[in-house]
Amino acid sequence: MKVAINALQNAQGPGAAGGVARRPGLGQRWKGSRNLLPALLFLGLFFFVPLIGLLLRGVLEPVPGLGNYEQLFANSAYTRVLVNTFSVAGLVTVISVLLGFPLAWAITLVPRGWGRWLLNIVLLSMWTSLLARTYSWLVLLQSSGVVNKVLMALGIIDAPIEMVHNLTGVVIGMSYIMIPFIVLPLQATMHAIDPMVLQAGSICGASPWTNFWKVFLPLCRSGLFSGALMVFVMSLGYYVTPALLGGAQNMMLPEFIIQQVQSFLNWGMASAAAALLVAITLVLFYLYLKLQPESPVGNAR
Amino acid sequence: MLLSPNAMGRPLRTGLYLTTGVIAAFLLLPVVFIVLLSFGSSQWLVFPPPGWTLKWYGQFFSNPEWMDAALASLKVAVLTTIAAVALGLPTAFALVRGRFPGREMLYGLFTLPMIVPLVIIAVAVYALFLKLGYTGTLFAFVVSHVIVALPFTIISIINSLKLFDQSIEDAAVICGASRLQAIFKVTFPAIRPGMIAGGLFAFLVSWDEVVLSVMMASPDLQTLPVKMWTTLRQDLSPVIAVASTLLIGLSLFVMFIAAALRRRAEANA
Numbered sequence: 001m002k003v004a005i006n007a008l009q010n011a012q013g014p015g016a017a018g019g020v021a022r023r024p025g026l027g028q029r030w031k032g033s034r035n036l037l038p039a040l041l042f043l044g045l046f047f048f049v050p051l052i053g054l055l056l057r058g059v060l061e062p063v064p065g066l067g068n069y070e071q072l073f074a075n076s077a078y079t080r081v082l083v084n085t086f087s088v089a090g091l092v093t094v095i096s097v098l099l100g101f102p103l104a105w106a107i108t109l110v111p112r113g114w115g116r117w118l119l120n121i122v123l124l125s126m127w128t129s130l131l132a133r134t135y136s137w138l139v140l141l142q143s144s145g146v147v148n149k150v151l152m153a154l155g156i157i158d159a160p161i162e163m164v165h166n167l168t169g170v171v172i173g174m175s176y177i178m179i180p181f182i183v184l185p186l187q188a189t190m191h192a193i194d195p196m197v198l199q200a201g202s203i204c205g206a207s208p209w210t211n212f213w214k215v216f217l218p219l220c221r222s223g224l225f226s227g228a229l230m231v232f233v234m235s236l237g238y239y240v241t242p243a244l245l246g247g248a249q250n251m252m253l254p255e256f257i258i259q260q261v262q263s264f265l266n267w268g269m270a271s272a273a274a275a276l277l278v279a280i281t282l283v284l285f286y287l288y289l290k291l292q293p294e295s296p297v298g299n300a301r
Numbered sequence: 302m303l304l305s306p307n308a309m310g311r312p313l314r315t316g317l318y319l320t321t322g323v324i325a326a327f328l329l330l331p332v333v334f335i336v337l338l339s340f341g342s343s344q345w346l347v348f349p350p351p352g353w354t355l356k357w358y359g360q361f362f363s364n365p366e367w368m369d370a371a372l373a374s375l376k377v378a379v380l381t382t383i384a385a386v387a388l389g390l391p392t393a394f395a396l397v398r399g400r401f402p403g404r405e406m407l408y409g410l411f412t413l414p415m416i417v418p419l420v421i422i423a424v425a426v427y428a429l430f431l432k433l434g435y436t437g438t439l440f441a442f443v444v445s446h447v448i449v450a451l452p453f454t455i456i457s458i459i460n461s462l463k464l465f466d467q468s469i470e471d472a473a474v475i476c477g478a479s480r481l482q483a484i485f486k487v488t489f490p491a492i493r494p495g496m497i498a499g500g501l502f503a504f505l506v507s508w509d510e511v512v513l514s515v516m517m518a519s520p521d522l523q524t525l526p527v528k529m530w531t532t533l534r535q536d537l538s539p540v541i542a543v544a545s546t547l548l549i550g551l552s553l554f555v556m557f558i559a560a561a562l563r564r565r566a567e568a569n570a
Contacts, residue, residue, distance in 0.1 A: 032399035035391035039411065039451065042388055047414055047448050050425035057428075099324050106321035109304055118325060125328040127552045129509045131526050131533075132545030136331035139338065139346050139537055146334070146348050179328065195304040208303065208310060216303045237418025240511050244533065254420040261424055274421045285416050 055278065058271035068272035078256075085253040088170055088242070089235035093228050095175040100182030100227070101220075107183070108190040119187070126180035134244050137173045138164055141245070169245035170252070174235055181234065182227040189223025226291045233284045237277060253277050332549060339542035346537060361543040370528035371547075374508060377439065377524055381446040381507035382500045388447065389454030389499055396455070397462045415452040419512040422448060427516040437519025445517055446507040453506060454499030461495025494566045501555050508551065 058068050072078050107118045125133070140146050143160040151157045163169050193216075201215045202208070239254040246252070251259070253273060260270035303309065309317075334348070339357055341350025361367050396408055414422060426445045427436065435441045465488060473483035489496070511526045518527045529544050 032395050033401040035395035035399070036407065039388045039392040039455075043411070043414070043448065043451070046426065046429070046444050047422070050429040051417070051421070054421070054425040054428055099327070102317055102320045103324045106317055109309075110318075118321070121325050121328050123556060124553070125332060127505065127556055128332050129526070129545060129548035129552060131509070131511055131529050132335055132548050133331050135529070135533060135537070135541055135545055136335040136338075138533070139542075140331065140334060142537075144345075144347075149348075176327070176331070179324075190304075193304060198303050208313065211303055233416075237420060239418075239420045254418060257420055257424060261427070267428070270424060274424060277418055278421055281416060281418060 051278075054271050055275045056271070057267050058269075058273075058275050061268035061271070068268045069276075071269065072272050072276065081251050081253055081256045084167065084250055085236060088167060088174070088252060089232050091171050092174045092178055092235045093232045095171065096178040096182050096231055097224065097228050099175065100179045100186060101224075103179070104183045104186040104190055104223075107187050122180045122183050125176075130177070130240055133177065134173055134241050137169070137176065138244060141169055141172065164245055165247040167246065167250050170242045170250075173241045173245045174238060177238075177241060178231045178235065181231050182224075185227040185230075186220065186223040189220055193219050222291060226288055229284060229288045229291070233281055233288070237281060335542050335545045336549065339539065339546040341539065344539065346539060346542075357539040357543045360540050361547075364540075367525075367528060367540070367544065370523050370525045373442075373522060374524040374526070377442045377446060378504050378507040380439075380443045381450050382503045384443060384447045385450040385454045385503035386458075386496060386500050389451055389458055390496070392451075392455050393458035393462055397459055398467070411455055412452045414448050419449065423513045423516040426513070430517070436517060437522050439522065441517045442514065442522070442524065445513040446510055447503075449510070449513065450503035450506045453502035454496075457499030457502060458492065458495045461492040461498075465491045494562055497562060498559060501559055505552065505555055509548065 059066065061068075072082075103118065103122070107115045107122075109115075110118070141148075141163040143162065145163075147163065148157070148160040152160070163172065197219070198211060198215055201211045206214065237254055238252070239258065242252045243255050243258075246255070254277070257270045257273050257277070260266045260273065338346060338348065338350070340353050340355070341348065342352040342354040342356070343350050392411060396404055396411075423445070426441075426448070430436045430438075430441045469491070470483045470488050473487045474480055478486065509526060510524075511530060514524045514527045515530055518524070523531070525544060525548070529541055532538060532541055
């Protein structure tokens, strides 16, 4: 089967590399592209046109110019939203990496059956309804909730602490949601590491400590970076969890956008904030793609 | 040695296993908790519950609002699945088999809805449908869900189409089948796992979609997540735990199907 894939990819290679050998006719050149039309038309009409329309409103409404952007960066209430967004996304990324790393490591190393179970737990948590999980955290973290009760029973705290309707709740809930997005790429990277390399390290006299920092961690880097970058990007654009677990005083950018549209009908400001979020997302995603070894439809390079 | 548990050394191994146990428990906690809570008798969600009951399930199934929402969810999800597979199938064929320039860029374009934050898609589509007067219609729900479901179906179908050797289809044509016949009778059955996986993804994406749905919803038409969302903002009623449990049950069911399909595909390979 593997041979068949390679054969297929090699067969695609020269053709797609583009008219070096001979110039194909126009019909030949666009062969098979007609099948793209339905989806292209659909996305064009319902995704690209509205998206561009939305982004344009930021420089057109209420008056043409960069007024909305000026306000976005000058008004201290708005800059606070930006600071919240980035600090929460950063914190969530760090926490989910710290929790995801040992889990991915254990999945790679325990006997196959156990590894399968751990992986299933990760997948179950990932595919369980987002709203259901967020609701669950809302109940768990409320002041009369289980977490506060357990902490009080253990004598760690004397009185219930506020863990929802503030950024603490947002960070806990989002870190929980993001762990699978770290574990899955990282586990794939670790799985591909040749154990012999680590053995070689220890034979050459490296202590487990040195071996971990100088050999194992650098080998995990690609999975770690792409997972962390993806989590950071996703965290910047998350709405549901911050809206339910967070408070009205500590908004993040997505909540701010919805609020401007729904409560204030201020499309210009919403659109400026949206353009900022799209720009950051696309730049970070471009970096993410640069970290990927190969493109999914790409030719064998 | 850091990758073989036996050579790792006891303290490190014990430490890692303990940490893993705690993190796995952390991942399971909210899922198990919500299921238990849906059977608990306390209105105030006291845990552990003072007793066990099915009364919240009774309330869920006897309340026409919840039932309408569940039915609407199902309708939207099924229509989204059909539309996403129908649009994704020709796209995947063109991207895998086409020989035209810019395929890489087009692939990026088609997966863009997966990357652009949902909030922004929701606001953009909402603005469009507001202008057209379509908000709160079934059409608006399905269209907005298809936008985000489409990348999943395209990717799944591309993956299985790349595994399929086109010369088998050519062989059918040489043996006298028309190209269309060959595609329907030979290629489609061969890439069925990818089509089904893509359909399942589309279904789950639509079934669980909150942000787009909240923007598209009207008092007359709302899906289950929208109903949960609006109820959640008023109180934490145990009926939401019931709805959550049903959503979890469905996810488990779909995961189970996906796993069974994967096993069958592996057995065939």
